[in-house]
Amino acid sequence: MRPKTQYPTGLKLILICLFVLLLLFLVLRSSFSSSQLQNSSLISAIYPSNIIASSSSPSSENSQEQSQSSTATTSNDCPPAETLVPTCTKISPSLANAIVHYATLNITPQQTFKEISVSLRVLEKKSPCNFLVFGLGHDSLMWTALNHGGRTVFLEEDKSWIEQVQRQLPNLESYHVTYDTKVTQADEMMEVGMREDCKVVGDPRFSKCGLALKGFPSEVYDIEWDLIMVDAPTGWHDEAPGRMTAIYTAGLMARNRESGETDVFVHDVDRDVEDKFSKTFLCEGYLREQEGRIRHFTIPSHRARLGRPFCP
Structure with missing residues (x-):
């Protein structure tokens, strides 16, 4: 039967430090994810969902084209109701x-x-x-x-x-x-x-x-x-x-x-x-x-x- 390997004292300290760093990384990652979720909720509360969708979904070229088309139509007619710009009216x-x-x-x-x-x-x-x-x-x-x-x-x-x-x-x-x-x-x-x-x-x-x-x-x-x-x-x-x-x-x-x-x-x-x-x-x-x-x-x-x- 072979005897147990004896680890030097310096190696033990290195392993303990690595474990502490890993634990600290997991804690920080958890905190960052929670903060990101809160920020996302705050943005959703401030901006309309259609604006968030158009800015956070760059993967769909069709969505971008539809968004640009909608913006162009709006600028040529009247501003959307959700903006703070006064509604336009026609003179008689x-x-x-x-x-x-x-x-x-x-x-x-x-x-x-x-x-x-x-x-x-x-x-x-x-x-x-x-x-x-x-x-x-x-x-x-x-x-x-x-x-x-x-x-x-x-x-x-x-x-x-x-x-x-x-x-x-x-x-x-x-x-x-x-x-x-x-x-x-x-x-x-x-x-x-x-x-x-x-x-x-x-x-x-x-x-x-x-x-x-x-x-x-x-x-x-x-x-x-x-x-x-x-x-x-x-x-x-x-x-x-x-x-x-x-x-x-x-x-x-x-x-x-x-x-x-x-x-x-x-x-x-x-x-x-x-x-x-x-x-x-x-x-x-x-x-x-x-x-x-x-x-x-x-x-x-x-x-x-x-x-x-x-x-x-």
């Missing part, structure tokens, strides 16, 4: 058309920025609404865009001008109307307006007042207008129709609505006719604001309160 077609139209137009609208701002403040409160405009001009698309979702109607005396505008802007709603007056008749027509027949509130089509316009399309009379802009007919020379009847009729339609009030705007009040007729038939008591050449009147319904005087 009427506003888009207006931006392009005025960006390429070399003609400045007749009203100034401050004058337009008077009507804009009212439209911001009332639109979408019913907006009647006497006159078809370079600012017509602007009024339609500012009243997006509402109905904006234009009344124009020049038939050839309507055809020209409609070729460029076919979506504008406009009607041809005629006037049988002249600026030189303004004083005579002011006397007519002072008669009692012109103080009676009613449908202009059935009014006995000589200032009431009766030749508009029937729907112009049937609609209750929230805003009326008087910027026509032509009134800058003696043979022009003048705005005497337009101003009176605008005031009559405002008074004849069943309830509520109508905001009436008159442009070019630096001229004698617009100045006198607006103060007389829209009433200084209803005047709310004047900016440059435009006046803003707010006229309440006279049918809602019987006995209300023509002017306050």
Whole structure:
């Protein structure tokens, strides 16, 4: 029988050290695996699962291609809901058309920025609404865009001008109307307006007042207008129709609505006719604001309160 091998003391120490190192390695490996699992759980909690999948699975080329395709589609449309980027929205077609139209137009609208701002403040409160405009001009698309979702109607005396505008802007709603007056008749027509027949509130089509316009399309009379802009007919020379009847009729339609009030705007009040007729038939008591050449009147319904005087 062979005797047991006797290990030197130094060799025993080396074996003990190796065992301790092995034990330490196993403990550290266990701790590292636990920490990695916790980190993975934390990442899953912070980031959506689809993002983790796309970043941690490089082995599948198809998955990467699908992820890239999805990202490209998202960037061209709207950002995904899980990101913090605000959702994208489209501007209205009427506003888009207006931006392009005025960006390429070399003609400045007749009203100034401050004058337009008077009507804009009212439209911001009332639109979408019913907006009647006497006159078809370079600012017509602007009024339609500012009243997006509402109905904006234009009344124009020049038939050839309507055809020209409609070729460029076919979506504008406009009607041809005629006037049988002249600026030189303004004083005579002011006397007519002072008669009692012109103080009676009613449908202009059935009014006995000589200032009431009766030749508009029937729907112009049937609609209750929230805003009326008087910027026509032509009134800058003696043979022009003048705005005497337009101003009176605008005031009559405002008074004849069943309830509520109508905001009436008159442009070019630096001229004698617009100045006198607006103060007389829209009433200084209803005047709310004047900016440059435009006046803003707010006229309440006279049918809602019987006995209300023509002017306050």
